[in-house]
Amino acid sequence: MEELFLRMAAAQPEAVAVDDRGHTTTYARLAEDARAIAGALADAGVPGGGLVGLRTHRGVSAVAGMLGIWMHGCGYVPVDPRYPAPRQDHIITDSAVGHLVDEEPGTGRLSVTATGRSAAHAHEVPEDTAYVIYTSGSTGQPKGVVVRHANVRALLDGCTSYTFGPDDVWSFFHSHSFDFSVWEIWGALTSGGRVVVVPDEATTDPSALVDLLAGRGVTVLSQVPSVFGYLVNELVERPVPLPALRYVVFGGEPVNVPAVLRWQDLGLAPRAELHNMYGITEITVHATDKVVVPDELRRHMMGTPIGRALPHLRIALLEDSRPVPPGVPGEMYVGGGGVAHGYLGRPELTGQRFVRLDLGDGPRVWYRTGDYALETDDGELEYLGRRDDQVKLRGFRIELGEVEAALRELPGIREGAVVLAETPGGEPALAAAYVPAGPAPDEDVLRKALGEVLPRHMVPSVYLPLSALPLTLSGKLDRAALAASVADTVG
Numbered sequence: 013m014e015e016l017f018l019r020m021a022a023a024q025p026e027a028v029a030v031d032d033r034g035h036t037t038t039y040a041r042l043a044e045d046a047r048a049i050a051g052a053l054a055d056a057g058v059p060g061g062g063l064v065g066l067r068t069h070r071g072v073s074a075v076a077g078m079l080g081i082w083m084h085g086c087g088y089v090p091v092d093p094r095y096p097a098p099r100q101d102h103i104i105t106d107s108a109v110g111h112l113v114d115e116e117p118g119t120g121r122l123s124v125t126a127t128g129r130s131a132a133h134a135h136e137v138p139e140d141t142a143y144v145i146y147t148s149g150s151t152g153q154p155k156g157v158v159v160r161h162a163n164v165r166a167l168l169d170g171c172t173s174y175t176f177g178p179d180d181v182w183s184f185f186h187s188h189s190f191d192f193s194v195w196e197i198w199g200a201l202t203s204g205g206r207v208v209v210v211p212d213e214a215t216t217d218p219s220a221l222v223d224l225l226a227g228r229g230v231t232v233l234s235q236v237p238s239v240f241g242y243l244v245n246e247l248v249e250r251p252v253p254l255p256a257l258r259y260v261v262f263g264g265e266p267v268n269v270p271a272v273l274r275w276q277d278l279g280l281a282p283r284a285e286l287h288n289m290y291g292i293t294e295i296t297v298h299a300t301d302k303v304v305v306p307d308e309l310r311r312h313m314m315g316t317p318i319g320r321a322l323p324h325l326r327i328a329l330l331e332d333s334r335p336v337p338p339g340v341p342g343e344m345y346v347g348g349g350g351v352a353h354g355y356l357g358r359p360e361l362t363g364q365r366f367v368r369l370d371l372g373d374g375p376r377v378w379y380r381t382g383d384y385a386l387e388t389d390d391g392e393l394e395y396l397g398r399r400d401d402q403v404k405l406r407g408f409r410i411e412l413g414e415v416e417a418a419l420r421e422l423p424g425i426r427e428g429a430v431v432l433a434e435t436p437g438g439e440p441a442l443a444a445a446y447v448p449a450g451p452a453p454d455e456d457v458l459r460k461a462l463g464e465v466l467p468r469h470m471v472p473s474v475y476l477p478l479s480a481l482p483l484t485l486s487g488k489l490d491r492a493a494l495a496a497s498v499a500d501t502v503g
Contacts (some may be wrong), residue, residue: 013141013161014082016202018043024204027178031228032072032209038320039201042076049080049113049122058111060085061146062240065104065112065127066188067091071209073122074188075197077113078143080122082161087141089156092189098152098465103146107156107356134435135357147293148402148411148470155316156356163296164194166349167200168320173287173301174259178204181256182232183225185210192407193291196234205232213238215463218246229256234410236407237268238439244271247278254281262288264407265440266316266395268329269309276306278349290318290395292409294365296350299325300393315385315394319471324349327393328371328378329385335371338387341396345369345378352379403432405440408469410484415472418465419444424453425479431495433474433502442475444499447479476501 019040021029024376039043050075058064064081064090068074074090081088086460089107091100093115104112110129114121137144140161146154182200186192198206210227211255214220220242225233235243240262260281267288275286286304291297302319309317321327328335329342345367354362384396402411412430419428428446435441446457455475464472482493 020204021502028206030072030207037072039051040327045076050083052124061139063087063089063109065089065091065109067093067112073115087143089144092187095467096464097364122148127496148414151462157293158356161189163350166324167296170324176203180205180231181205181229183210189296193299200464220250231256231258234261235361236264237262238406241268241271244274258280260284260286265404267326272306293345294352299346315396318393318395340387341384344383344385345379346379346470348377422461424449429481433498442472444472445476445478
């Protein structure tokens with residue numbers, strides 16, 4: 013990947029690569045900064061071919077850090093400094109990185125620091141490892157996904173329905189600990205475009221985001237559908253034209269149909285084409301592409317239209333390891349150039365989820381997603397959801413078991429379970445139901461305690477004390493009944 017960037021830097025050295033709060037960095041300067049980081053890693057005695065932690069805020073420093081780590085021949089492990097300290101410590105410990113590229117508080121300068129972990133305990137990873145991103149884990153701990161440079165190149169080469177170039181301005185909206193950022197950064201910098209860093213405050217303030225999109229002339233905007241809904245609400249109240257916008261790319265959640273229809277009615281971005289791209293970290297960001305036509309969304313569908321597999325991938329719908337016919341739901345298995353290497357240091361889990369199958373064109377590795385879809389009569393896919401305890405909220409994949417494990421560890425909690433609920437305003441939210449060991453703890457106390465061990469997006473916003481959790485006849489947690497109870501309370 014760094015070679016693709018350096019070629020672009022040689023072709024247009026004085027073009028702006030990154031705009032971070034109005035401070036611009038050219039391609040030539042970004043390459044220079046990255047080489048300095050690579051040199052610092054060499055001076056620190058960091059061996060090539062392994063992993064290096066990258067603890068920076070979203071911004072030009074993160075991009076320079078990625079490039080510098082790649083130039084040194086290593087893969088980066090993003091550690092978001094906004095995460096609670098225990099979460100950061102787990103990622104650093106589990107990945108066994110011996111060094112971090114760290115952002116110095118106040119100055120923003122990058123430095124290399126040792127973690128104290130010996131290289132003898134480092135994980136073996138493929139030589140072309142690009143990054144290891146940690147996703148939510150069902151056992152209460154996140155797991156690292158090993159993604160290679162070849163996977164990322166296959167993704168960028170496979171997005172043939174887009175025309176990107178030097179005139180494009182891409183939003184860098186998402187944390188570099190979320191793989192949507194890989195698309196946002198390298199889609200831009202390998203096609204000669206400009207990356208505009210979205211400040212933290214603009215990711216939660218739709219008014220500030222609208223001003224940034226209009227002021228910077230953003231042409232490629234990537235959004236989780238629920239966040240897009242807030243953006244549309246702001247535009248309804250304050251109709252700001254966005255004439256430069258060419259693409260809005262959805263990912264991470266089912267399409268917000270009412271928001272898309274309101275967007276169409278507003279007509280503020282007449283050039284913008286809406287795309288829905290299904291994907292997960294284990295298959296390298298995106299797996300499918302569907303141009304969203306608002307009028308198509310008005311007709312009844314069983315699920316969310318996600319289109320067809322990108323050219324470098326195949327998607328099979330299976331039940332009991334056998335293909336299902338069109339119109340019948342099946343679990344999505346993804347094969348091809350985007351399939352990641354596996355889970356870091358977890359061979360058993362890798363074997364369970366990255367399975368070798370022969371579905372008629374020879375044996376290959378398929379990633380078993382746990383997501384269900386059906387094939388329509390025209391050969392496209394509709395996403396139906398999951399059949400396990402994993403959910404997506406605001407683009408983040410969350411294992412409910414991880415949140416539940418943290419909940420049950422809190423003082424005063426005897427039992428606990430977490431479900432995805434819908435607020436009166438129609439927005440999805442995590443809801444924690446629990447059986448107290450005595451008097452019910454104060455809701456603010458629970459929220460604060462969970463916020464100390466979980467990232468903000470995994471902290472429930474609704475809390476419901478119960479005398480007992482509902483169970484099925486087999487003695488298992490009845491999530492459907494629990495969800496109904498929560499819905500009655502929230503509603």
